[in-house]
Amino acid sequence: MLADPRATDALVTDFAAQWLNLRRVSEVVVDPERYPNYDLSLMQAFQRETELFVGSTIREDRSVVDLLNADYTFVNERLARQYGIPGIYGSRFRRVSLPNHDQRGGLLAQGALLATTSYPDRTSPVLRGKWLLNNIFGLPIPPPPPGVDMNLNVKPGAPPTSIRERLAEHRKNPSCNSCHSAIDPLGFALENFDVIGGWRSIDESGKPVDARGTTTSGVEINGLTGLRALLLGRPDQFPRTVTEKLLAYALGRPLEYTDRPAVRKIVRDAAAHEYRWSSLILGIVESPTFLGRRN
Template identity: 60%
Template sequence: MTPGDVDTLLGFFDSGREDGGSFDAGIQLALERMLVDPDFLLRIERDPTGTIPGAPYRLSDVEVASRLSFFLWGSIPDDPLLDAAERGTLTDPSVLEAQVRRMLADPRARSLVDDFATQWLHLRNLEDVTGDPVPFPDFDDNLVEAFRQETTLFLASTLREDRSVMDLLDADYTFVDERLARHYGIPGVYGSRFRRVTLPDREQRGGLLGHGGLLALTSYPTRTSPVLRGKWLLDTILGAPPPSPPADVPALPERGEEGRTTSVRERLERHRQAPACATCHASIDPPGFALEQFDGLGAWRTADEFGNPIDATATMPDGRTVAGMAGLRALLLERPERFAGTV
C-alpha cells in the first residue's frame, strides 16, 4: 500500500466520521472504499510506460507471481513466491521451475485440477445428467458422483506424476470404487474407497474417451448421441468447434420411419441426406460413431436399446476408416500437437 493509498482511505474515514458522527462510521466508509477498489477486486496488469498500444511486453515478476498463483492455487501468492518476485528472480527459469514444483506439491494445487476439469471438460454439468429408468435402471446419484471422482483423480495423478499430456488420451489405468468398477465390468474392487486400477482392456476404455462421465455428458437421458459426442470431441479435444446448426433443422426422430426400431446411426445417415446438414455432419458424426460401443452412461455394449448390433466403424473426413474407440484414439495420437494445443 502506497502513501497515496493511505491518504485516500484517510480522506474517506474523515468524511464518514463527519457525516456519520462517529469513529465507526468513518471506519465503515473507509472499508467500503477499500472493498470496491479495482485493485482489490481485480487482478490488474498495467502496460509499462512508453509501451506502444497492442505491442507485446514482458510481465513483471510480481505479475508472473500473480498469474502463477491464481492458475495453480486459485488464490493469492504466498510469501515465498512474493519474496522471489520482489527480488526480481522469478523470471529466472531455474527459480520459476523450483517455485512451480513447490506449488504443485502443495495441497492448494487441487484447485487447478478442480477448476481445470470443471471448465475444460464441463464436469460441472454432471449434476444435470439423468438416466431414464427404462434403458438405464441402474442409474443413480452415486454413479454420477463416481464419474466426477474418476475424472478428477485421473487428472490429478497426471499432474502429480508429471506425465505427458498425451497420457490423458492413452492411459492404461483409471480410478474406481466398487460402484464404478461394477458399471465398467472391472472385477475385484470392493468398497467406497477409490483406488487406481489397471484397465483389463486398454483398447476398450483407456484414457479420457472411456470415462463414463464424459460419455454421459454427451448423451441424452434415453440414448446415445453421436452428434453430441462428435461435437464435444471436435470442440474439447481438438479445439475445432463446428458451426452452430441452422435454426430450422428438425430434431432427430426417436425411431425410424413408421416407428421402426432403427439404430441411431441409420437415422443420422438419413438426416445427413439433407443438403443443409451434410457438410457439418460429415465431420461431427464419424467420431461420435466410433464411440457408439458405449451406451448413454458409458457402459460397454454390443447392441443398442432396440437390439441392433453396434457398428462403431467410422469414415473420417479425410477418407480414413477407424474402428471403435481404439481406432479413434490411435488417430488422435497421430496428431499430438492438436490435442496438446487445445489443452
C-alpha cells in the same frame, strides 16, 4: 508450481471441471426404465474418477497425451462394477490397471464424458462427436442452421431404426451434411458405450453396434482404438487443444486469432519435453500474451 497441492487442486476443480464439463455430471438425467442400474452414486463416481485421473497426470507431471491413452484409472466398488473390473470393494477410490485397453483407458472411455454427451434414453453420436471436435480435437463446429429439424427420435409406430440409419437420412439435407460429415464419424467411434458408460455390442434399437466411420480427410476409424489412433497420429494436435484451453483459462477470456502465435510457440517448445504439464504451464506463464495481461 505443480509441487503445490493447491495449484494441482485448482487445475482440477476449476480448469478441468470447466474444460471437461464435470460440473454438468450432477445434472445428467437417465431413463430409469432403460437403465435400471443407474443411481446417483454412479454419477458421483464418474465425476470423482475423472478428477482423480486428471489430477494424477498433473501431480506426476505426465505428458498430456496420457490423458488419451493411459492404461489406468481410479475406481471404487460402484464404478468398478459398472466397468466390469473385479475384486474392488468399498467406497474408497483406488488406482487400478485396466485389463482391457481396447475398452477402457483415458478420458474418452470415462463415464463422465459419455454420460454428459448422451440423452436420457439413448446415446448421441452428434453430441459426442461435437464435444470431441470442440474439446479434444480443438476444431469448433458452428451451430446448426436455423429451421433444421433436429429431432432424430423414431416416430411413433415406425419400425425401430439405429441412430446411424437416422443420421444417414438427416445428412441427405445438404445444409446438414457438411457439419455432420465431420461430427458423426467421431461420435460413432464411441457407440460401444451406452448412456452410462457401460460397454455394449447391441444398441438401443436392438441392432449390433457399428462403431466405424470415415473422417472428412478419408481416414477410416473403428471404435475407441481407432479414435485414439487418429488423435495419436498427429502428436501435436491434442497438446495444442490442451494449450488453447489452458491459455484461455489463464487469461480469463476466449482466445483470439492474435493468440495463435503464442499457442504455436508453447506447443513447439513443449514437444521437446514430451508435452508434459509443466512444459505447457511454463510456456503459458512466460508467454508475452500472459505477461501482457498481468501488466
